[in-house]
Amino acid sequence: MPDSASDVFDIPADVLQRETARIFRGHGLLPNDADWVAEALVEADLRGIHSHGVTRVPIYTERLARGLFNPRPNVCVVRQGPSVVSVDGDNGMGAVVGRRAVAAAVDVVAETGCAAVGVRNSNHFGIAALYAEQLVAHGFIALVCSNAPPTMAPHGGRSALFGTNPLAFGVPAPGERQILADMATSIVARGKIILAQQRGEEIPLGWALDPDGRPTKDAATALNGVVLPFGGAKGSAIALLVDILAAVMTGAGFGTDLPDFYNDLDRPGNLGHFLLAIDPARFGERDRFLERLGRYINMIGDCPPAEGFERVQLPGEVEAGLRRKHLSSGVPLSQDILLGLRQAAGHADVSLEL
Incomplete structure (x- = not known):
């Protein structure tokens, strides 16, 4: 075992996936649903997005224990038009509801070439890129995209109104390269500030404001204040768009109607998601699309790198590289995170093999 909470050691991804799923089965999820939730968390860790990884297991299981997540939801999928689907997640875990939304989108796109799926009554679904x-x-x-509980001030404000409201996009690309972007509309995901607090680390100025609206480097103070949108007014506008698409339009909660995920343990979440899927082959031959995209990717790759960069990378390449590395070497976890997993398992009388 590591000697201190700061020590890190590597857990094989398949073992971490299996044991995390066992925790969720112990907390009442059906086997497939437990696998999906575990996959969403482990995939975040594999890609180096540890703020959305298995560090979330303790709060997920606490909300399950308090009845704030429905472990066995009746997810309702209703076709509202040729290309439009509404999904009511029945307060299920976000990864479970998100999977059903993806399946609905796939069915519709196969028929119409385009699908817009709006989701309400869901919860935190992990990384949107998945x-x-x-x-x-x-x-x-x-x-x-998905909305989130309010932790971010709109541009020019000092109180929380927007969530960090992640937005992801992906494009099928030829060969081994991929285009897969996933970003919070805040300068940084709030989960990174939570990790900094847990590790006793400062955060950079510009990430957050304290409760009085002043910039701060103290992670604990930042968590009592607000995070800031990336790009000032531009990030604030995109966060607003995510709230409109994922919540205002779908019937999910938004703004100050949403409970704090970690501290408000009396109300369910009612988060919203929005998915848009397009078959590029409906605009011409698929091979022609891939050939044109391949040429564009080559142009990007041929762009001379700026100082401090070895080459220009596509969105998602860094995360894909980390995923390959961690699949080989194991997922790095601190003793604190492992302790949280064991405690969550113990609450469900599950003995972990970690």
Whole structure:
């Protein structure tokens, strides 16, 4: 075992996936649903997005234990038009509801060439890229976004109104390269500030404001204040668009109607998601699309790198490289995170093999 909470050691991804799924089965999820939730978390860790990885297991299981997640939801999928689908997640775990939304989109795109899927009554679904990637695997261009509880001030404000409202997109590309972007509309995902607090680390100025609206480097103070949108007014506008698409339009909660994920343990979440899937082959031959995209990718790759860069990379290449590395070497986890997993398992009388 590591000697201190700061020590890190590597867990094989398949072992971490299996044991995380066992925790969720112990908390009442059906086997397939437990696998999907575990996959969403482990995939984040594999890609180096540890703020959305298995560090979330303790709060997920606490909300399950308090009845704030429905472990066995009756997810309702209703076709509202030729290319439009509404999904009511019945307060299920976000990864479970997100999978059903992807499946609905795939069915509709196969028929019409385009699908817009709006989701309400869902919860935190992990990294948005996972759902975009699932759609890309079917050959579709994908846009996926979700709203979140208010932790970010709108541009020019000092109180929380927007969530960090992630937005992801993916495009099927020729060969081994991929185009897969996933970004919070804040300068940084709030989960990274939470990790900084857990590790006793400072955060850079410009990430957040304290409760009085002043820039701060103290992670704990930042968590009592607000994070800031990336790009000032531009990021704020995109966060607003995500709220409109994923929540205002779908019937999900938005703004200050949403409970704090970690501290408000009396109300369910009612988050919303929005998925858009397009079959590029409906605009011409698929091979022609891939050939044209391949030429464009080559142009990007041929762009001379700026100082400090070895080459120009496509969105998603860094994460794909980390995923390959961690599949080989294992997922790096601190003793604190492993302790959280064991405690969550113990609450469900599950003995972990970690």
